[in-house]
Amino acid sequence: MKIKAAVTHANAEPFQIETVDLEEPKAGEILVKIAACGICHTDEATQHEQVPTPLPAVLGHEGAGIVEKVGEGVTEFKKGDRVGFSFAFCGHCDNCHTAHVASCEHFNDINFGGVLRDGTSRLSQNGETLSMFFGQSAFAEYAVVDADCAIKVEDDSIDLGIVAPLGCGIxxxxxxxxxxxxxxxxxxxxxxxxxxxxxxxxxxxxxxxxxxxxxxxxx
Structure with missing residues (x-):
């Protein structure tokens, strides 16, 4: 699908709002329409290549929004659910198995490496792969997110603009x-x-x- 996203093309260049291609969610993933996204210093650091995420990329890692579609095997979410999401983790290493997901042994690869857990990106532009960020790339109209990184917001009265920064800064x-x-x-x-x-x-x-x-x- 064609979406608008803030693309970072090269070191220290301003974000550019451009049209990019977003693939459908694969097994274990969800497609989310972004309602809000916080801006973190880590995004700025990556924009200036102080973080080793390959550019060009779509950054943003404090996202929240509405589920539009779920991939194969996803049972905990459905279309219309309000969600917030945070960093990605492998779910298989010793640290993940002991609920220390922030110390995931593959944290750097799947959050800063430009790909999701299967080693590929869902984003491209004019045939060129765009790096993803923190398993979400939420500086965009829509994002494909690992379902394990999302949490349902049950209370409809809670503003998703408040939920978004809970994913990192808060x-x-x-x-x-x-x-x-x-x-x-x-x-x-x-x-x-x-x-x-x-x-x-x-x-x-x-x-x-x-x-x-x-x-x-x-x-």
Missing amino acids: QTGAGTVLNFLKPEFGSSIVVFGCGAVYFAAGLKPHSLRAGGRASGQAL
Whole structure:
């Protein structure tokens, strides 16, 4: 199918809104109409070839949207489902099997290597293959995404523009506090910086504090 996408052609060149070709989803994949996508520093770094994704490419890795079609074997999603998605992972290595998907042994290959898990891209332009990014390439009208990387948004009242940055920036900040620092109730932490990651890192302690108060009241 023909879609519009923001294409990065060469080092430090501006994004160009152009027509590209997107293949149908294969087994284990879904086709999503993009409703929102966050812009991350990693996208800018890749645009300037500070990340080893081959150019030209369609970047964008904080996507959210509406499922348009599902590939063979996909049972957890259907047309019309609202979804957000995050980074890709192989699902087969030791780290994936122990639920440490962010430490997937093939993380770099399938997120920065320009291809999906089967080693091919779904994007092309004038017969030339375009690199994909983080298993989604969400700077586009539509994206083919590994179904394992998507999560259904059950509450229709939630704005997909809020869901989108949860896929990278928000989980990076909140996850650092929750999974690495692991502050105890009543302890203090200091967060330096600004932007979405900083905001999420600062927000998580507030939610932990609120949870602690609620538990105390329940007791």
